[in-house]
Amino acid sequence: MFDILQYSFIQNAFIASFFVSIGAAIIGYFMLVRGLTFAGHAFSHVGFAGAAGAVWLGVNPIYGLLAFTIAAAIGIGSLGKELRERDITIGIMFTLALAFGVLFLFLYRGYAEEAYSILFGTILGISSLTVLITAFFSLMTIGLVLLVFRPLLFSSFDPEVAEARGVPTQKLAIAFLILVAITVSVSVQVVGVLLIFTLLVGPAATAIRLIKGPYQTIGLATVLGLLYSWISIFLAAETNLPVSFYIATLSFGVYLPVRLLVKKNI
């Protein structure tokens, strides 16, 4: 049963998803309390264009993902509030990004296969170098969040008071968006552009209903995220079905009963 662990691509998948799950759970918690879950969805779509562009240029897709999502984070963060509120403008900008993703992949020859793996994840085909890059960026994100943990928490729950107490809420907000962008970029490799929600928001949204206190919630979310991705990699390797399908099913299957049974004002 544990024979599969001997394969290096399985080991790579387990190691990469370990780092990704921890980062995603922490960032996911803050996205939830800041009401920014939509940004994760949006960034991942922009990331598609970046990944596709990188594939076309023959670079590792992670660099394209990072470049495009961080640019989107800075762009959205520095836009006026009025413009940001226009769903339609943002929706159309992301449509444009996706369209360019399609073009880049079309220009690259292995069109369909590449598109498929960016959209739905490639964790079982991840290279050792990408594992290192993923670990580096995940640890960096986790470290940075820990560094600004208390002011970030304060400004997420009570921005006015935090502002009045001298917390640089505006700068924190942009910094946080950049961290979201990095987390989205590394998570895309595990679950793909389209299922980013399942790893980024799913565990945190479940944990926040089950437990009190930010530390406990983040802890539980991390455990859930790790369980989802490890169980899924294991099942996928055994049954030869896509990893992201299992992650989506586990994430939704645990979230749904919790959402229906636990009454809590989120």
Place this chain on the structure above:
Amino acid sequence: MIELLQHQFIQYAFLSGTIIAIVSAIIGYFVVLRAQAFAGHALSHIGFAGATGAALIGVSSLTGTFIFTILAALGMGFLGKRIQGRDVEIGMILSFALGLGILFLKLYTTNANEAVGILFGSILSVTSYDLLLSIISACVSLLLLLIMFRPLLFASTDPEVAEARGVPVQLLSIIFMVLLALTVTEAILVVGVLLVFALLVAPAATAQHIAKRPLTTIVLSVALGLAFTWGGLFLALFLHGPVSFFIAGLASIIYLLAVPFYHTISPHLYKPLPHADRENKFTVEI
């Protein structure tokens, strides 16, 4: 160029593109007016599971998409206001639908082309059956829309007053959701699940930045929708690129160019859209 138009698949592409662009532009006008762009987005994602699930049981992917989106639309219509402000819940359901789509795809075939066709459109491989289904669905949608045009317009602009005057607002909104599902399904055929915004929202949103009165806006929206679709098809045929890139690219760029007109021409039209997130208790300024 003329020789190209003699190919049957190109004639089918233009014919279905034309019909779908017209319907999408008209339905899109109401989508923008009713601030339901997000519903269109959600329906298209659920359509992905339908399209791939259909392949699994052997019906055409268009039929599967119709079934899934209509069921989802009915659900959303009956839940009505209760689903507003539920970003996380909606996101989780959409992700699950996409996850199911991947499973269906894997069970049915390992062919990634199939997935890409559904996600990014396959207008150049429309079959005569797809064409027929689009024509029927377009006629039904337009007829229904014509019948309920005035009450729907009333209910969309001022639901409280409409309700008080005896307009069946709830019923209208359910019927409209079903029409939206039909339209999204057709738009998926042209631009794919991920680029539905390009046909459904972009023409109408651009038109509303330029024109004021409903009929003028709808006519302009249809004209824009046709221009994007035909322009996209021609560019794709000339430059040998993906059709949906050109349609979505044209639509987005024209829209973004029209945005500056917004405040200069009709500043009073600006009304912040009720995005789901905004009702979240924890929502803070980014």
